[in-house]
Amino acid sequence: MSGGPAANWRFPEAYGGLLVSDRRAFAWEWLRRSPLYRTLWKNRARVSDERLESLGLHGWIDPALSASEARPIWSVVRDPRVLRGRPARVDSPADDLFDVRDVAPFVSVEIDAEKTEHWLLSDGHWAIRLDLHDGTLLGGPILVEHRISGLQSAKPKLEALRQFVVLAESGRLPRSMMPRERKAAQWILELRVGDAILSGATQQEMARILFGAVIASRRWRIENASHRLRVQRLVRIARRRLADPLSGPWFG
Numbered sequence: 612m613s614g615g616p617a618a619n620w621r622f623p624e625a626y627g628g629l630l631v632s633d634r635r636a637f638a639w640e641w642l643r644r645s646p647l648y649r650t651l652w653k654n655r656a657r658v659s660d661e662r663l664e665s666l667g668l669h670g671w672i673d674p675a676l677s678a679s680e681a682r683p684i685w686s687v688v689r690d691p692r693v694l695r696g697r698p699a700r701v702d703s704p705a706d707d708l709f710d711v712r713d714v715a716p717f718v719s720v721e722i723d724a725e726k727t728e729h730w731l732l733s734d735g736h737w738a739i740r741l742d743l744h745d746g747t748l749l750g751g752p753i754l755v756e757h758r759i760s761g762l763q764s765a766k767p768k769l770e771a772l773r774q775f776v777v778l779a780e781s782g783r784l785p786r787s788m789m790p791r792e793r794k795a796a797q798w799i800l801e802l803r804v805g806d807a808i809l810s811g812a813t814q815q816e817m818a819r820i821l822f823g824a825v826i827a828s829r830r831w832r833i834e835n836a837s838h839r840l841r842v843q844r845l846v847r848i849a850r851r852r853l854a855d856p857l858s859g860p861w862f863g
Contacts, residue, residue, distance in 0.1 A: 616806035617644050617674070621820050626799045628679050632736045633790040634861050635685060636678035637798050641856035642666065643674035643681070644805055648856070664688075667857065669721040669729045679735030682719050686729070690740060690862050692767040694775060698746035699756040708752035709779050717778070720748075732778060737789050739774050798859075804842075805849035818842045 617640070618625040629636060642648050648666070651658050655671050663671065667689030672681045687693040711718060711730070719731040728747060732739040746753065759768045778784050792798070800821070807817045818838050852859060 616809040617677070618802075618806055620803040620806035620810065620812070623799070623803070626802060628677070628736065629799050629802075630795050631789065631791070632678060632795070633738050634792050634795075634798075634863070635683075635690065635738055636736070637802070637859065638685070638689075638857055638861035639672075639678045639681055639683045640802055641805070641852045641859065641861075642683075643672075643676070644802075644809065645853060645856045649674050669723065682731055682733050682735060682738075684719060684721050684729050684731045685740065685862070687742060689857065691764065692771040692862075693740040693742055694757055694759075694768060694771055695742050695744065696755040696757045697744045699754040701754065703754040705752070707754055709748070709755050710752040711748040713782055714778055732775070734784075737774070737784055739771055739778065741775065801845060801848050801852065804845040805853055808846065808849055808853070814839070814842045814846065817845075 629640070651662065652671060652674055655663075664686065667686045669684040669686055672683055685693070687695065714732055717732045717734055719733070721729045723729065728743040728749075730741040730743065730748065732741070741755075743755070757772060759765050759772070774784060774788050777788060803821070804817060807820075812820075818835065821842070822835075822838050
C-alpha cells in the first residue's frame with residue numbers, strides 16, 4: 612500500500628461498518644493511514660520490536676486491511692480495557708472454567724518473548740482483550756483469575772469482564788452489549804477528509820462531495836462561508852490525526 616487513501620472518500624458506504632464498531636477500530640483506521648506507520652510497515656524487517664511496542668500493537672498488521680479484517684491486538688499500555696488474568700491454582704466447578712475453543716470463531720492471539728498470551732476476541736466490530744500470564748489457554752478449559760484494581764481504572768475493565776463472561780457462557784455477544792459510539796458519524800466524516808487529503812482533493816471538492824448541491828459552483832468561499840469553515844476545521848483535525856493517529860479518544 613502506498614501513500615494513497617485507505618478508502619474511496621467519495622462514497623460514505625465505504626465506511627459504513629464503522630458505525631457499528633468499537634471506538635478502538637478508529638485507532639487502527641487512522642494508524643493504517645499514517646505515513647509513519649506505512650513507512651515502518653514497509654521496512655518492518657529492519658524495525659525493532661520496541662518501535663512496534665511504542666505504537667501499542669502486538670504484531671505487525673498490513674495497513675491495507677480495514678479494522679474489521681485486521682483485528683489489531685492493542686497492548687495494555689494503550690488500551691485500559693485489557694483484562695489481566697492468570698490460571699487459578701484451585702479446583703472449580705466445570706461451569707466456572709473457560710475454554711477458548713468455545714469462542715474459536717472470534718479468536719486471535721500473539722505470544723510474546725515472556726510467554727504472555729495476548730488474546731483478542733472479536734467479530735471485527737466489537738473487541739474483548741485478555742492478557743494471560745503464567746499459563747496458557749491452549750491446553751483446554753482453565754479457571755481464569757482476573758486481576759482488577761483501582762477505582763476509575765477498574766471501570767473499563769469491569770465492562771470488558773462483563774462482556775467476556777457473557778461471550779464465554781453463550782458463545783455470542785448480545786446486541787445490547789455491542790458498541791454504539793454516538794460520535795461515530797463525526798469520526799467517519801473526519802476519516803473521509805483524511806482520505807480526501809491523501810488523494811489530493813481540494814477543499815472545494817471536499818465540500819461539494821460532503822455537503823452536496825448547496826455548494827455554489829462559483830464564489831463558494833463567499834456563498835458557502837459556513838461550509839468552507841467546516842471543511843477547514845475537518846482538514847485541520849484530519850491532518851492532526853494523520854500525524855498523530857493514536858492521540859484521539861479511541862481508548863477512553
